[in-house]
Amino acid sequence: MTERHKEILLVPTPGLRPLSASSWAWLHDCTDWGYSNSGLVVSEGQALLVDTQFTLPATEELLAAVESVCLREEIGLLVCTHQNGDHTWGNQLLAGAEIITSVSGAAGLCHEMGPEQLTMLARSGGPDAAGAYVARHFAHFDFTGITVTAPTRTFQSRETVKVGTVLVELIDLGAGHSAGDVAVHVSDEAVVFAGDALFSGAHMVVWSGSLNGCIRACQVLLDTGAELFVPGHGPLLNRSGVAEIRDRLTRVAEEATRYARRGVPLADAARRIMAGHAGTWAHPERLFTQTAAAYAEAGVVGAPSSTLAMVEGMASLAC
Ligand SMILES: [Zn+2]
Structure with missing residues (x-):
């Protein structure tokens, strides 16, 4: 880690931190559900924002901080890294900006849970483990007033856009x-x-x-040659941090595929994988979703893929 990286990591969060001459990150060190990071590129009176926040007040807080660097009206382009609400439900506050994402990302929007549905689930907090899990992690967010705002432009593969004098490459990572x-x-x-x-x-x-798409994406990101990576959640990463994520995902994929081929039931496999791979990272119950994805990719019939089925699986591991 360079001295510059150490300096960036010392700024308290959430906050807007300078990364380089034209790039800033809005960072939450908190790794709980819903606290997502955003990015900003500013040059010569033009600005590009990467992702909004989960709620309107959280996005307003981000935009107020951005105004220390550029005028809000200068944000002409908003890039959505994907369609989950914690990265897009503040989009309506960027009226006038072009909203861009990949073709496959935009197509995924119709499968996303909306703010009303999530509010209902979180408040019902039903007697089952999934209801209790959603209530514990999402009931404190206020989704009032959100109008889900779709992308206005899509791209495939790669596209380069210019922000002032800075070239910014958009990379379509595909499904992951x-x-x-x-x-x-x-x-x-x-x-x-x-x-x-x-x-x-x-x-x-x-x-x-x-x-497997997640593993490939880590490699694509490393292949850019970049030194500093702003994750969707949690603190900044350097190259070795990204390589560690790639390697951990690879080990989970290999083990889960072995279980799938031996006919081990998914719930048992997920429990074994959590026991062996939880380590010190937060939310080890998410290993259920990694195991389920590996099962689906191994061709196991009936491997769950819906949001609700994933939440049920995580909830059963968490309790
Ligand atoms: Zn997220």
């Missing part, structure tokens, strides 16, 4: 954490905003994507 993940690479400054292709200090959740 979600049905379509996107990373933002500021190549001249060796910075990557990875969205939920990277979780820092917590286990990766695999919703409707692919565990």
